[in-house]
Amino acid sequence: MKILDFEKPIYEIDKKIQELKKMLGEDSQLEEEIANLERRARELKEKIYKNLNRWQKVQLARHPDRPHAVDYIKGMVQDFIELHGDRNFRDDPSIITGLGFIDDYKVAIIAEEKGRDTKEKIWRNFGMPHPEGYRKAMRIMRLADKFRIPVITLVDTPGAFPGIGAEERGQAQAIAESIKLMLKLRVPVITAIIGEGGSGGALAIAVANVVLALRYSIYSVISPEGCASILWRDSTRASEAAEALKLTAEDLFEFGIIDEIVEEPPGGAHWDPHVAVENLKVALLKHLKSLLRLSPEELKKQRMAKFRSFGVFAEK
Amino acid sequence: MLFRKRKKIEGEKKDIPEGLFLKCEKCGELFYKNQLEKNLWVCPKCGFHFRVGVDFYKKILFDDGDFIKHFAADLESQDPLDFPGYKEKLDRAKAKTGLKEAAVSGLARINGREVVFFLTDFRFLGGSMGSVYGEIFYRAAQEAIKRNIPFISLTSSGGGARMHEGIFSLMQMVKTTVAVVEMEEKGIPFISVLTDPTMGGVMASFASLGDIIIAEPGALLGFAGPRVIQQTIKQDLPTGFQRSEFLLEKGFVDMVVPRKELKSVLSKLLDILGGENGRSQTG
Numbered sequence: 001m002k003i004l005d006f007e008k009p010i011y012e013i014d015k016k017i018q019e020l021k022k023m024l025g026e027d028s029q030l031e032e033e034i035a036n037l038e039r040r041a042r043e044l045k046e047k048i049y050k051n052l053n054r055w056q057k058v059q060l061a062r063h064p065d066r067p068h069a070v071d072y073i074k075g076m077v078q079d080f081i082e083l084h085g086d087r088n089f090r091d092d093p094s095i096i097t098g099l100g101f102i103d104d105y106k107v108a109i110i111a112e113e114k115g116r117d118t119k120e121k122i123w124r125n126f127g128m129p130h131p132e133g134y135r136k137a138m139r140i141m142r143l144a145d146k147f148r149i150p151v152i153t154l155v156d157t158p159g160a161f162p163g164i165g166a167e168e169r170g171q172a173q174a175i176a177e178s179i180k181l182m183l184k185l186r187v188p189v190i191t192a193i194i195g196e197g198g199s200g201g202a203l204a205i206a207v208a209n210v211v212l213a214l215r216y217s218i219y220s221v222i223s224p225e226g227c228a229s230i231l232w233r234d235s236t237r238a239s240e241a242a243e244a245l246k247l248t249a250e251d252l253f254e255f256g257i258i259d260e261i262v263e264e265p266p267g268g269a270h271w272d273p274h275v276a277v278e279n280l281k282v283a284l285l286k287h288l289k290s291l292l293r294l295s296p297e298e299l300k301k302q303r304m305a306k307f308r309s310f311g312v313f314a315e316k
Numbered sequence: 317m318l319f320r321k322r323k324k325i326e327g328e329k330k331d332i333p334e335g336l337f338l339k340c341e342k343c344g345e346l347f348y349k350n351q352l353e354k355n356l357w358v359c360p361k362c363g364f365h366f367r368v369g370v371d372f373y374k375k376i377l378f379d380d381g382d383f384i385k386h387f388a389a390d391l392e393s394q395d396p397l398d399f400p401g402y403k404e405k406l407d408r409a410k411a412k413t414g415l416k417e418a419a420v421s422g423l424a425r426i427n428g429r430e431v432v433f434f435l436t437d438f439r440f441l442g443g444s445m446g447s448v449y450g451e452i453f454y455r456a457a458q459e460a461i462k463r464n465i466p467f468i469s470l471t472s473s474g475g476g477a478r479m480h481e482g483i484f485s486l487m488q489m490v491k492t493t494v495a496v497v498e499m500e501e502k503g504i505p506f507i508s509v510l511t512d513p514t515m516g517g518v519m520a521s522f523a524s525l526g527d528i529i530i531a532e533p534g535a536l537l538g539f540a541g542p543r544v545i546q547q548t549i550k551q552d553l554p555t556g557f558q559r560s561e562f563l564l565e566k567g568f569v570d571m572v573v574p575r576k577e578l579k580s581v582l583s584k585l586l587d588i589l590g591g592e593n594g595r596s597q598t599g
Contacts, residue, residue: 160520162540162548167558170568171539172519179493180525199477199486200520200539207490221477221486221517226544230479231400245482246397255396257483308454308494310487311447312396 002064006048006056010267013041045266055239057248058224060216061195065270067277069096069111069154072194075277076102076284077109083143085136089169092133093124094157095205097140099149102281105288108144110137110205111154114195127196128161131174134204138174138181148296150188150288153205158223160201175204182207183304186296190287192262192280193217193249194269209303210287211257213249214276215264219257220247257310260287340364342534356575365532365575367512369413370420370435373470377579383422383433388455391448393417395480402480409440418442418473419449421456423463427583429590432460434469438513443471444478445518450488453522457495461502466590468582470509471523476516489521496525505589507582510537510560510569524568528585530578531560531569538563 003011017037020030052060060066073080073096080100084091096111114127137153144151160171182189182205191208197219213219222230224238227245231237252258262276262283269276291299337346342364352359356376357366375381395402410416418440424433434456436443453469460467477485499506508526510519512535520539523529531537538558546553556562563569573581 160539162545164545164549164551164553164557167538167540167545168566170524170566172537173524173568175520175539176489176493176522176524179490179521180497183490183494183497200489200517203486203489204520219483221482222479227479244397244399245479247482252483255483257487304494304497307487307490310484310491311451312394312481312484313447313451314392314394316390316392 004056004059004063006052007267010041010045010048013037013044017041042266049267053239054242054246054248054251055224057216058218058238058242060268061218063268063270066195067269067273068116069113069156069194070116071273072154072192072277072280073098073100073109073111075274076281077107078102080109083140086132086139088135089132092130092136094127094129094161095133095137097136102152102288103285105285105292106149107288108140108149108151109154110140110151112157112202112205114156114158125161127157128159129157129201129204130161130163130166131169131171134160134174134178137205138178141178141181141185144187145185148187150190150291151185151208152284152288153189153191153208155191155193155197155202155206155219156195157198157201158196159198160204175200178204179207183307184300185303186300188288188291188294188299189303190284190291192284193219193258194280198223207303207307209291209299209306210259212260212262212280212283212287213252213258214262214269214280215249216268217249218247219249219252220245341366358575363533363574365512365534367438367472369439370415370437373435374424376575377424377426377582378433379425379427383420383424384430385423387421387423387432387459388452389416389420389422391417391451393446393448393481396447396484397480397482399480399482405441405480413437413439415440417448417452418444418446418478419452421452421459423459426579426586429466429583429586430463431466431468431586431590432456432463434467436471436473436518438472438474441478441480442474443518444473444475444485445488445492446478446481446485447488449478450485450491453488453492454495457499457504460504461499464502464504466505466507466586467499468507468509469522469526470511471514471518472511473518473523474513474515476518476520486517489517492522493525496522505586507585507589509578509582511535513537515539515541527589529569530581531563531572532578533560533572533574535560537569 077100082098115121115124189208191206191211193213224242225235227241228237229235249261265272265275340359343362345361419436421434507528510531560572
């Protein structure tokens with residue numbers, strides 16, 4: 001289990017509580033002390049998490065124990081049928097696609113998955129899709145459009161993969177085509193940024209009617225490390241870059257780029273993944289129900305108008 | 317955002333004093349500056365295409381040497397993130413180039429045919445795409461739709477989306493694509509001309525979505541910058557990787573067209589895509 005620096009005090013109290021609980025059978029007087037400690041732990045969590053800086057939030061968004069796309073799919077989607085391959089080159093495990101139900105609502109799922117253990121991470125290429133991943137996503141989008149199935153995308157990627165094969169097979173073209181196709185869909189499209197929204201690699205599956213973000217997720221034009229190495233030729237100044245980039249869910253909500261922040265359990269989604277999954281499910285259903293009231297033409301129009309409106313400039 | 321510009325920026329007047337020799341970046345041969353200029357900044361020996369700014373392209377491509385009418389010329393970049401050093405960088409870029417932004421657009425004539433032209437200049441913050449760039453593109457597309465005439469973009473964008481405007485820059489990838497979709501729905505021909513370099517978010521949005529995609533010889537074109545790829549995979553990159561000819565071979569551009577022939581190729585394409593049933597009478 002990975003413990004971030006600022007999480008340490010919480011883990012220490014937590015450990016003490018667990019120890020005391022073990023001794024509880026012998027001494028019932030401990031009950032009060034445990035209650036006290038639990039209250040203190042809650043207060044401490046609240047205090048620490050209220051004052052996190054942007055770099056600490058980046059670390060939470062990338063936390064290795066944070067629930068991933070597979071966890072959300074497992075927790076939210078019934079009768080999930082995974083579909084594979086772009087019908088052109090290969091199946092890209094960085095992007096999971098498939099069909100299923102959330103409660104009684106049909107959905108098509110497109111989700112970036114980083115992988116959990118080392119072997120799976122390598123297989124999934126750490127959640128960095130190749131062009132064929134985006135082409136697989138496009139295949140599922142067309143399928144969804146054809147059979148009037150709403151599209152749900154889950155974003156969690158450091159970025160589209162920078163490699164020789166990726167360039168040879170047209171990484172830029174695949175991302176551009178995916179953005180274009182998403183704009184044209186005539187079904188509800190909802191995106192949830194569940195962890196890391198890494199630049200074009202995230203955007204390629206994030207052109208939605210409604211864009212949600214988990215409280216400790218990030219979404220940025222460039223990674224803080226990449227930004228720092230361009231600005232100061234020093235990637236270790238990533239924490240300063242994170243501040244400059246204003247990349248947290250709160251920042252994005254303030255800018256109007258995302259529509260809603262989905263709450264995480266105290267301390268972040270990794271403290272209680274079930275709560276995070278349930279919260280996202282509730283938010284998705286709420287927006288899905290309201291989008292289903294729009295006509296296919298209105299859905300497309302709303303999406304086009306929304307993304308046409310982004311930008312800050314002066315006109316003199 | 318992933319590509320760092322090369323040290324030398326070509327075509328920058330103050331760096332090239334009158335009458336001085338200039339060395340070709342590729343073959344190392346020395347030429348008189350005016351000799352190169354006469355050859356459209358293409359090396360007479362090896363065919364290397366030097367980077368040139370928007371004014372030069374206007375001069376060699378447009379019948380009138382400039383726009384007949386400018387579009388969205390009043391837009392000015394803001395600093396929505398209060399990003400360290402951005403305002404100063406904008407001021408320096410404006411002073412250096414005489415441009416207000418990395419992108420310009422307007423109405424132009426190519427062999428008598430009216431088109432909307434959108435151009436970007438590498439000398440202005442690497443030709444990167446921020447809010448103003450995206451808005452200029454969008455409005456230019458609207459002009460093409462309104463006038464029912466073809467749309468041509470010519471890009472030189474090293475970093476793609478402009479880091480200093482953060483998430484707003486990323487969103488311009490979608491905004492420019494909204495413009496492409498709207499043109500498509502109205503049957504407006506869209507030709508994308510890629511010059512050195514066109515990378516990142518620009519290449520991963522409208523620049524890759526032209527009905528026809530043309531590249532200048534030897535231009536660096538792709539998603540991730542070569543340095544980033546090298547650092548990631550820890551291997552040497554193959555010769556010619558991410559150059560125009562490589563993209564032609566892999567099937568991502570329609571043709572590689574030398575600068576000297578660009579106007580005549582565009583003109584022929586416009587005759588076919590944008591013309592009436594027969595050959596244009598004006599050209």
